[in-house]
Amino acid sequence: FLEPVQNAGGCFPPPPGYFERVREICDRHDVLLVSDEVICAFGRLGTMFGAQRFGYTPDIITFAKGVTSGYAPLGGxxxxxxxxxxxxxxxxxxxxxxxxxxxxxxxxxxxANLDLFEREDLNGHVMRNRDAFRGTLERLLDLPIVGDVRGDGYFYGIELVKDKDTRETFDDDECERLLRGFLDKALYEAGLYCRADDRGDPVVQLAPPLVCDQGHFDEIEQILRSVLTEAWARM
Structure with missing residues (x-):
């Protein structure tokens, strides 16, 4: 079971050749390769399925959420x-x-949702704008609290660090104060609906609507810059 972009660890995209090697190992040992696409399917990475984005063929794909764009609960x-x-x-x-x-x-x-995907070319829109989204978020790398910007398509994580040079992370108590004590509420009140997560590296996870463009990216960056600057001052 693999996610095209690992969610819980903090939006980790695969290194080159990773899934080709996994496919090879599964075939050698007659193991089924299941692509968990609950997060990555239906446009999140600019393709209908994340497996297409990274060029591998799974035996099973599990999906949910994006198949209805969240307007009704459905998985398959x-x-x-x-x-x-x-x-x-x-x-x-x-x-x-x-x-x-x-x-x-x-x-x-x-x-109806999938008809809209084709009619409005949502996958194409994400593919055409994904580099601009990454580039806009990478402006945040000048902040002392931002250690990494990683992800793919319209799914990114902003890794938060205590020391930019050593990549030292925050301990559990610091994460509690930083993420749940401040960032969750501050980002929401500033108008950015996202998730502060510390199930792996402490990150702010971003999964904007698939219709977003440069104007939205700039707004996301500006809100993050303001709130993360205040968060660093508080630490």
Whole structure:
């Protein structure tokens, strides 16, 4: 199970060749490769699926959230033809069930949402603007509290550090004061809805709407600059 861009650790994109090597190892040992695309699918990286963005073919894709753009709850999975083959004919079945499985309203919302993706070329919009988003966020690297800017598409993490030269991170108590004690509320009140997360490196995670352009990027950068500058002064 792999995310195209690792979420919980702080928006880590794969190094070159990573997924090709994983695919090779899985094939050698007959292990299924599952791409967890709950975060990365449906335009977040500028492609319908993150696996497309990084050029690998999983055996299973799990997805949710973006398939309806969050307007209705829906999750699902896609499987490779070779996995479906035993169920294609005869009476073989995968015995499972969920009360709301195949909900017609959620499915209708997903279909309408995917039509909109094509009609407004949302994937293309992200691909055309992703470098501008990265470049705008990288302006923040001049701040002493910002140790790294990483991610892909419209999904980025701003890593927060105590020492820029050594990349020393904040300890648990400092993270508590910094992230939940100040940043969560301050960013929200400044008009930026995002997530301050310390399940790995302490980061501010950004996943803006897929229609955002340079004007929005500038606003995001300005709010972050102001709030992070105050956060550093408080530490």
């Amino acid at each position: 999975m896609l499987v490779a033809d070779r996995l479906f083959e035993p169920f294609r004919h005869g009476t073989e079945m995968f015995a499972h069930g969920y009360t709301f499985g195949g909900h017609p309203v959620a499915a209708a919302v997903a279909l």
